[in-house]
Amino acid sequence: MNGSPETVWNECLAFIRDNISRQSYRTWFEPLQAVALEEEEGVVRLTVQLPSRFYYEWLEEHYFALLRKTITKVLGPNGRLFYDIVIERDEAEVHGPAGGAGAPRGGASMQLPARQPANQPPAPGTPPPQVDGLPRSNETRDGRTAPGRPAAPEPPGSPGAAPAGASPFVIPGIRKPDIAPNLNEAYTFERFIEGDCNRLARSASWAIAQQPGQTAFNPFLVYGGVGLGKTHLIQAIGNYARANGRAESVRYVSSERFTSEFVQAIQNNRIAEFSAVYRSIDLLIVDDVQFFGGKEKTQEEFFHIFNALHQDGKQIVLSADRPPRDIAGIEERLLSRFSWGLAADVQLPELETRIAILRRQAEESGTRVRPEVLEYIATHVKSNIRELEGALIRLQAHAALVGREIDLEMAREVLRDLIKEARPSLTVEEIQRVVCDYLKIPEDLVRARTRKREVVQARQIAMWFAKELTAHSLKTIGLHFGGRDHSTVIHGIQSVNDQLDTDPTFRETIEAIRKRLDLNTR
Ligand code: ADP
Numbered sequence: 026m027n028g029s030p031e032t033v034w035n036e037c038l039a040f041i042r043d044n045i046s047r048q049s050y051r052t053w054f055e056p057l058q059a060v061a062l063e064e065e066e067g068v069v070r071l072t073v074q075l076p077s078r079f080y081y082e083w084l085e086e087h088y089f090a091l092l093r094k095t096i097t098k099v100l101g102p103n104g105r106l107f108y109d110i111v112i113e114r115d116e117a118e119v120h121g122p123a124g125g126a127g128a129p130r131g132g133a134s135m136q137l138p139a140r141q142p143a144n145q146p147p148a149p150g151t152p153p154p155q156v157d158g159l160p161r162s163n164e165t166r167d168g169r170t171a172p173g174r175p176a177a178p179e180p181p182g183s184p185g186a187a188p189a190g191a192s193p194f195v196i197p198g199i200r201k202p203d204i205a206p207n208l209n210e211a212y213t214f215e216r217f218i219e220g221d222c223n224r225l226a227r228s229a230s231w232a233i234a235q236q237p238g239q240t241a242f243n244p245f246l247v248y249g250g251v252g253l254g255k256t257h258l259i260q261a262i263g264n265y266a267r268a269n270g271r272a273e274s275v276r277y278v279s280s281e282r283f284t285s286e287f288v289q290a291i292q293n294n295r296i297a298e299f300s301a302v303y304r305s306i307d308l309l310i311v312d313d314v315q316f317f318g319g320k321e322k323t324q325e326e327f328f329h330i331f332n333a334l335h336q337d338g339k340q341i342v343l344s345a346d347r348p349p350r351d352i353a354g355i356e357e358r359l360l361s362r363f364s365w366g367l368a369a370d371v372q373l374p375e376l377e378t379r380i381a382i383l384r385r386q387a388e389e390s391g392t393r394v395r396p397e398v399l400e401y402i403a404t405h406v407k408s409n410i411r412e413l414e415g416a417l418i419r420l421q422a423h424a425a426l427v428g429r430e431i432d433l434e435m436a437r438e439v440l441r442d443l444i445k446e447a448r449p450s451l452t453v454e455e456i457q458r459v460v461c462d463y464l465k466i467p468e469d470l471v472r473a474r475t476r477k478r479e480v481v482q483a484r485q486i487a488m489w490f491a492k493e494l495t496a497h498s499l500k501t502i503g504l505h506f507g508g509r510d511h512s513t514v515i516h517g518i519q520s521v522n523d524q525l526d527t528d529p530t531f532r533e534t535i536e537a538i539r540k541r542l543d544l545n546t547r
Pocket residue numbers: 216217218219223249250251252253254255256257258382410411414
């Protein structure tokens with residue numbers, strides 16, 4: 026067999042990179058390393074090391090076909106891919122060297138092409154398949170068995186979950202400070218409906234809730250627009266970890282609350298205490314970190330707390346209303362840390378997910394709502410989940426008031442204004458404002474003569490949205506941009522289309538702006 030494991034794997038990576046988005050590539054493939062390449066009886070085995078079992082589950086579920094194709098392409102029909110899953114012991118990474126079935130050295134391996142397509146991968150939340158040599162989740166970092174931890178993850182909310190017991194690591198006489206968890210108990214995984222819009226974020230959250238601080242996702246950042254479930258999801262991690270004894274001290278705070286606690290600590294001369302309390306947390310959840318923007322002192326304090334927790338293997342979970350690179354007014358060193366682990370987005374839910382959310386909500390409130398009514402609401406209210414829930418609550422209130430059962434006619438009548446308001450057309454100026462606001466460019470520049478690169482790009486993006494979201498002709502659109510002619514508009518739209526075809530980061534930016542515009546059309 027020619028080549029080292031690295032060169033062969035690099036060939037595989039080149040192929041994989043061309044077939045998936047940059048974000049997925051960076052999250053799932055960049056951290057992997059090839060550790061062995063062996064040939065035996067005509068079968069070539071490439072072993073790659075995975076940082077955790079969650080990677081194994083995720084790759085099997087989402088990239089099985091791609092990996093198989095890649096291996097066949099690079100190694101030929103007799104190529105096989107093996108996984109070697111890292112088991113952390115004593116803080117140092119001990120990797121069992123690659124081995125196939127029956128390998129004596131403890132490295133966990135799976136022969137990938139052997140999986141039958143009919144063999145469904147495990148859904149997040151179900152116990153992973155037993156793989157020889159794999160650590161079960163009742164092994165702690167140092168390889169000992171932790172009391173009170175079930176061998177396999179329990180389904181959310183299952184009874185009999187062990188409460189956090191007395192920690193064997195707390196020295197008697199030295200009391201850990203009491204940490205108020207500050208969690209809303211209604212935000213659980215059980216109540217969180219999974220859809221394509223939130224699958225990665227939900228699966229990663231679930232993995233983290235099982236083993237806070239022990240997955241590759243530290244910190245874990247969930248980002249996305251308002252009302253899409255960020256707060257719900259990150260609190261679900263806290264609620265689950267607490268209820269199942271996975272973390273002894275959990276605290277949820279909004280970044281604003283963190284800031285005001287910090288300011289108070291300064292005023293009362295209690296910084297040391299503030300800092301000590303936060304550093305003693307096992308699972309720290311900070312919501313809406315974009316509000317740290319511009320608050321330098323708070324950021325500095327948070328930076329040090331972050332470092333201390335991260336070094337201790339404590340879990341940090343964050344949320345933001347946009348991807349880390351777009352958050353303004355946050356120091357580079359902190360921003361870069363936000364991207365150390367995993368950043369996963371939540372998107373607007375698709376119709377089926379919206380219906381499922383409404384059905385769950387109706388069930389919980391104990392009212393019977395006909396399927397066609399749920400579908401009617403879900404079809405017309407699509408801006409975000411909070412609005413969706415609001416629409417149903419309004420309808421239920423009305424039904425109670427008039428003492429009638431909810432039907433389609435009532436839904437039409439009661440929600441008429443809400444739904445009519447749902448899609449007024451945008452003006453070109455609104456589009457310019459939202460685009461410039463997002464890209465942090467003074468709005469009047471898109472109508473001015475300047476040819477600075479960022480301005481030209483913002484202008485072209487705004488033109489592109491104007492074409493897509495308004496009924497104006499190219500000529501009229503040009504007039505809104507400082508009287509440019511229609512060929513300039515065509516050129517602008519074309520260059521946005523070109524970049525959309527080639528640049529996944531750019532696509533993400535466009536999608537983020539589109540969500541902003543969606544919110545504006547209400
Ligand atoms: P965000 O923090 O992103 O603004 P929230 O977490 O506050 O959004 O969610 C808004 C409302 O929608 C909450 O009542 C939440 O319970 C509900 N919600 C959001 N996503 C889901 C989901 N996937 N399944 C069920 N309810 C959801």
